[in-house]
Amino acid sequence: xxxxxxxxxxxxxxxxxxxxxxxxxxxxxxxxxxxxxxxxxxxxxxxxxxxxxxxxxxxxxxxxxxxxxxxxxxxxxxxxxxxxxxxxxxxxxxxxxxxxxxxxxxxxxxxxxxxxxxxxxxxxxxxxxxxxxxxxxxxxxxxxxxxxxxxxxxxxxxxxxxxxxxxxxxxxxxxxxxxxxxxxxxxxxxxxxxxxxxxxxxxxxxxxxxxxxxxxxxxxxxxxxxxxxxxxxxxxxxxxxxxxxxxxxxxxxxxxxxxxxxxxxxxxxxxxxxxxxxxxxxxxxxxxxxxxxxxxxxxxxxxxxxxxxxxxxxxxxxxxxxxxxx
Amino acid sequence: xxxxxxxxxxxxxxxxxxxxxxxxxxxxxxxxxxxxxxxxxxxxxxxxxxxxxxxxxxxxxxxxxxxxxxxxxxxxxxxxxxxxxxxxxxxxxxxxxxxxxxxxxxxxxxxxxxxxxxxxxxxxxxxxxxxxxxxxxxxxxxxxxxxxxxxxxxxxxxxxxxxxxxxxxxxxxxxxxxxxxxxxxxxxxxxxxxxxxxxxxxxxxxxxxxxxxxxxxxxxxxxxxxxxxxxxxxxxxxxxxxxxxxxxxxxxxxxxxxxxxxxxxxxxxxxxxxxxxxxxxxxxxxxxxxxxxxxxxxxxxxxxxxxxxxxxxxxxxxxxxxxxxxxxxxxxxxxxxxxxxxxxxxxxxxxxxxxxxxxxxxxxxxxxxxxxxxxxxxxxxxxxxxxx
Numbered sequence: 001x002x003x004x005x006x007x008x009x010x011x012x013x014x015x016x017x018x019x020x021x022x023x024x025x026x027x028x029x030x031x032x033x034x035x036x037x038x039x040x041x042x043x044x045x046x047x048x049x050x051x052x053x054x055x056x057x058x059x060x061x062x063x064x065x066x067x068x069x070x071x072x073x074x075x076x077x078x079x080x081x082x083x084x085x086x087x088x089x090x091x092x093x094x095x096x097x098x099x100x101x102x103x104x105x106x107x108x109x110x111x112x113x114x115x116x117x118x119x120x121x122x123x124x125x126x127x128x129x130x131x132x133x134x135x136x137x138x139x140x141x142x143x144x145x146x147x148x149x150x151x152x153x154x155x156x157x158x159x160x161x162x163x164x165x166x167x168x169x170x171x172x173x174x175x176x177x178x179x180x181x182x183x184x185x186x187x188x189x190x191x192x193x194x195x196x197x198x199x200x201x202x203x204x205x206x207x208x209x210x211x212x213x214x215x216x217x218x219x220x221x222x223x224x225x226x227x228x229x230x231x232x233x234x235x236x237x238x239x240x241x242x243x244x245x246x247x248x249x250x251x252x253x254x255x256x257x258x259x260x261x262x263x264x265x266x267x268x269x270x271x272x273x274x275x276x277x278x279x280x281x282x283x284x285x286x287x288x289x290x291x292x293x294x295x296x297x298x299x300x301x302x303x304x305x306x307x308x309x310x311x312x313x314x315x316x317x318x319x320x321x322x323x324x325x326x
Numbered sequence: 327x328x329x330x331x332x333x334x335x336x337x338x339x340x341x342x343x344x345x346x347x348x349x350x351x352x353x354x355x356x357x358x359x360x361x362x363x364x365x366x367x368x369x370x371x372x373x374x375x376x377x378x379x380x381x382x383x384x385x386x387x388x389x390x391x392x393x394x395x396x397x398x399x400x401x402x403x404x405x406x407x408x409x410x411x412x413x414x415x416x417x418x419x420x421x422x423x424x425x426x427x428x429x430x431x432x433x434x435x436x437x438x439x440x441x442x443x444x445x446x447x448x449x450x451x452x453x454x455x456x457x458x459x460x461x462x463x464x465x466x467x468x469x470x471x472x473x474x475x476x477x478x479x480x481x482x483x484x485x486x487x488x489x490x491x492x493x494x495x496x497x498x499x500x501x502x503x504x505x506x507x508x509x510x511x512x513x514x515x516x517x518x519x520x521x522x523x524x525x526x527x528x529x530x531x532x533x534x535x536x537x538x539x540x541x542x543x544x545x546x547x548x549x550x551x552x553x554x555x556x557x558x559x560x561x562x563x564x565x566x567x568x569x570x571x572x573x574x575x576x577x578x579x580x581x582x583x584x585x586x587x588x589x590x591x592x593x594x595x596x597x598x599x600x601x602x603x604x605x606x607x608x609x610x611x612x613x614x615x616x617x618x619x620x621x622x623x624x625x626x627x628x629x630x631x632x633x634x635x636x637x638x639x640x641x642x643x644x645x646x647x648x649x650x651x652x653x654x655x656x657x658x659x660x661x662x663x664x665x666x667x668x669x670x671x672x673x674x675x676x677x678x679x680x681x682x683x684x685x686x687x688x689x690x691x692x693x694x695x696x697x698x699x700x701x702x703x704x705x706x707x708x709x710x711x712x713x714x
Contacts, residue, residue, distance in 0.1 A: 035467065086667070096671035099411050099467065103619055104670060108663030111656040118654045119362050237611075240471045247468060290483035293609070297472045301458070304469075308462040 002275060004151030006268055012156050014264035015164045016041075016223035016235075020242035021249060021256045022171050023215030028251060029175070030208025031188040031201075033318045035102030036087045037216045038239025039109030043083045044217025045224040046113045048076035049128040049231035050120065056131035065133045069159045072134075073218055080217020081210050083109070088209040092202055095320035106239070113233035128231040130224065134158060160222040167215065172253045184208055188314030191321045201321045216242075244300050250311060266296035340626045343672035344635070347624065351665035355657055363652065370653055374645035374661075384644060386528035389535045390600065392640035394419070396538040397593030398618025399636050400545055401448075401586045403627040407549060408582035409562035414455055414470025415590040416615025417477035422448035422591025423598050423605055424481045427505055430515030430599060432490055437515050437599055441537075444595025445588040451477060452587015456580040466583070474611055482607045493604065508601040516601035534596040539633055541592065546629035558582055590615060620666045 020037050027034035055061040055068050083105070090101040117126055138144070138154040175181040186194040187204040195201050216239065223235045245263055249256030270292035273279055282288025304311075352371070359367035378388045398415045405412035412418075425447025430440035455469035485505060489495045494502040496510045508516050517532040549555035560568040561578045569575045593614065598605055621639055625631030639662060646658030 090667065090671050094671035100623060100670040101667060103413070104663050104667035107616070107620070107666065108660060111659030111663060114656040115358065115362070115654050115660065123651060237471070237475065240468075244468050244472065247465065285483070286486045287483050290479045293479045294476050297476050301464075301469065301472050304464050305458060305462045308464050311463075313465075 002272070004148045004155065006265075006272055006276075007148065007152040008155040009268045009271070010261060010264045011152060011161065012158070012226045013267060014260045015161050016219040016226060016238055017242050017245050017260035017264055018257055019160075019164050019167065019222055020216045020219035020239060021245040021260055022168065022253060023212035023219065024243055024246040025212075025249075025251050025253065025256060026171070026175075026184070026215070027208045027212035028246070028314050028317045029188045030184045030205045031191060031314060031316045031319070031321065032088070032091055032205050032209050033098045033102070034084070034087065034209060034212050034216075035099050035243065036084065036105035036239075037212070037219075037242055038235060038237065039102075039106040040080045040083050040213050040216035041220030041223060041235045041239045042109040042113050042233065043220070044076035044080040045220030045231050045235065046116060046128075046233070047079035047217075048072040048221040049130060049224060050116075051075050052130055052134060053128055056133075061131055062133045066136070066159055069134050073160060073163060073221060076217040076221040077214040078217070080213040080215070080220070082213070084209050084213025084216070085206075088206050091320060092205045092209070095322065098318055098320070110233050113231075117231075117233060126232060127229070130230050134225065156226075158222070158225045160218065160225060163218070164222065167218075168253060168257060175253065180204075180207070185314075187321075188316055191316050195321075195323065201323075205321070241300075244304070247311065247313075248300060248303055248307070250307075251314060263296055263300060266299055270295060340628075340631075344624050344626065344631075344669065347665045347669040347672050348638070350668045351661045354664045355661035358657060358660060359653060366652055370649055370657075373648050374642055374658070377645045377648040378641040382526040383528045384648075386522075386526040386531040388637065388640050388644050390528075390530035390602070391643060392636045393534045393538050393600075394593035394597040394614045395617055395621050395636035395640055396535075396542055396633055397596060398590050398615050399621030399625065399632040400542055400618075400629060401452075401590035401593070402618045402622035403625060403629060403632055404545060404549075404589060405582060405586040406622060406627040407562050408558050408579060409565065410459070410466050410579065410582060410586075412452070412455075412470060412583065412586045412590075413467055413619070414452070414474055414615075415586075415593075415618045416611045416613075417470065417474035418448040418451045418587040418590035419594040419615040420474075420477045420481050420612055421451040421594075422588075423594035424484055425591065426595035426599055427485075427491060427508075427605065428488070430508065431506065431511045432488055434512050435515065437517050440515050440599055441592060441595045444591045444599075446591070448591015448594070449584040449588040452583045452585075452590070453580060456583025459583070460576040460579040474615075478609060478611060482609070485605070485607060504604040504606040505598070507604065508599065515599060517596070517599050530600070530602055532600055534600055538593075538596060541589070542629045542633050545589070549629065554581075590618065593618075617662070620662050623666050623669050 020041060024034050024037055051072050052061070052068070061068050087098070087101050087105055090096040091098040114126065117128060118124070121128065136157040136159065138150070138157070141154065143150055143154050175185065183194060183199045184204050184207060186199060187201050187208070191201045194204070219242070220235055223238050224231045227236070241263065245259045246256060248263070249259035269276070269279075270289075273289055273292040282291055355374070356367060356371045359370040363370075378384055398419060401415045401418065402412050422444040426440045426444030429435045429443035430437065435443070451473065454473055455466045458464040458469045459466040485491045486502070490511070491505055492502040493499045493504050493506045496506045498507065498510060517534050519532045522531045522533075523529055549559065557568065557573045557578055560571070560573055561575050561582075565575050597603060597614065617639060621632055621636045624635035624638070642658055642661065646655040649655060649657060
């Protein structure tokens with residue numbers, strides 16, 4: 001059943017990548033480079049983990065597990081929005097360099113998480129354990145994981161997975177089939193033109209960054225669930241990987257879905273490299289398993305280089321909009 | 327005359343905005359201490375601000391940690407001058423570490439050659455995002471981040487494949503989870519101490535800090551006094567215009583990234599050739615490279631300013647270590663994060679400050695200038711400025 005296991009692990013790691021990459025897409029489509037995704041993920045995951053822990057300590061979590069899980073998703077998203085507004089404020093209102101502000105938020109988030117965790121859980125207690133009732137056990141749905149397909153979908157299922165796919169569909173509808181979505185895209189391509197027909201560029205950019213905060217916050221929770229060992233004040237670079245996934249997905253929702261699965265698959269292969277018999281083991285080298293750790297990054301880079309000709313970033317991303325310079 | 331005046335006021339406003347950012351950062355750090363342990367907060371702030379000077383031994387630690395920070399700060403600052411964001415300093419630092427230790431231990435070379443090897447390693451790793459940016463137009467931030475992780479994994483694997491580079495080969499330890507103590511493996515690869523260790527009563531101090539400062543001065547000269555430096559800066563200000571003026575922007579991007587990488591690599595070399603730290607084979611990115619970013623930003627990418635800001639960051643980090651176990655040392659990272667956050671728009675505040683200063687000096691200068699017959703551009707405003 002190893003193929004089923006690999007597929008199910010791919011799914012669970014693809015979900016945070018997809019959510020966060022979609023978030024990055026909204027921000028960049030509105031014209032703001034959001035390199036702070038990593039930090040937003042951490043803050044969202046921190047809030048949600050603390051909430052789940054608290055509910056579990058009260059002993060009320062188990063009874064309405066998925067209801068509390070839904071609340072945790074909401075909390076992660078809202079805290080993500082709040083944190084992302086720090087980026088929005090600096091880069092839209094104060095016209096700071098977006099990459100630098102994002103870097104600052106990335107440095108701030110893990111430090112903040114450590115400080116909060118220590119102060120709530122006591123000195124040197126750096127892990128917030130996630131209660132195990134958050135998982136949707138396949139038995140409870142009356143499904144046996146006896147073939148590849150059901151293993152893939154249900155073996156490690158959290159509420160974040162179906163939510164992520166609902167969000168994907170909503171993103172497509174919002175971005176391509178609503179007036180606001182069109183305006184948001186216009187602000188990332190040619191804000192001056194959008195402004196000249198009465199679109200409030202600043203408001204659209206606040207919206208774009210806000211959506212990215214919401215999705216990255218949920219993505220942070222999804223990552224923490226996928227990692228499995230509780231929240232440890234880090235998301236191991238997944239925010240940055242999501243940026244790569246977004247570029248790889250050419251700033252388009254469906255391509256991002258495919259890109260996140262592609263990337264997650266290569267990552268999972270590196271985890272399972274020892275138990276897959278047909279993969280070369282590099283026995284002549286000491287610690288050959290490192291080659292599999294390098295692989296997802298290298299493959300992403302190769303793909304980015306090869307597709308760079310077709311890559312189409314929003315034209316106005318990264319440039320603060322100045323009404324006076326129209 | 328006029329030019330000198332604006333230069334001075336611009337330098338002044340740069341320093342003022344950096345100091346402003348630092349004060350805001352420290353204030354928020356203090357608030358955080360107040361929230362977590364109110365009765366100990368004042369003690370904590372004092373500790374952060376004074377511990378570095380309290381003892382020569384502590385000050386030696388400040389210098390020791392500032393040494394790689396100057397290098398990675400210069401690395402980030404140099405790339406900024408070309409309009410590039412080198413978030414990959416940590417990867418280049420790691421590869422530089424490997425090259426430096428490989429030259430020092432495997433080839434038994436003396437420290438100065440090992441340092442050059444470290445720079446070459448960093449330059450090679452820096453060239454990759456440069457080439458991807460210049461030739462394939464792949465965003466350098468993404469490439470750098472990807473190659474940071476590749477560097478960590480590749481370097482760990484490379485170390486493990488050369489038995490001499492692992493500590494258990496030298497018999498002092500049975501677990502091969504780090505590089506050997508350099509003095510055991512090759513005493514001539516350890517940076518000379520010149521008696522500084524006895525003077526400051528600390529094994530941490532060596533000539534590395536002076537080397538880092540000399541390199542900062544060299545970079546300043548390179549940027550300020552040479553054609554190459556001029557071209558680099560022109561690319562940074564406006565790539566299209568510089569290309570129109572006949573500057574090969576693509577080549578400059580690659581060169582700039584290579585120099586940037588070499589500087590970060592030198593940082594790794596200096597740190598690990600000091601002989602006091604051993605590189606541990608962990609699957610994490612080293613923070614020394616990332617801390618180059620606040621160092622460069624705080625210095626507004628000025629090479630000489632980098633020396634000062636690296637010393638400052640190192641100083642409060644030593645202060646942060648002295649907070650434990652009452653407070654977590656990550657409080658310092660929060661202070662540093664707030665400082666960069668504020669200094670990101672301090673550049674905007676700086677422009678605003680500058681307008682204020684220029685307006686003031688304008689009315690004073692124009693009276694004495696040769697072209698005094700021309701009416702001062704905005705006299706009424708200038709007068710207002712004087713009154714403020």
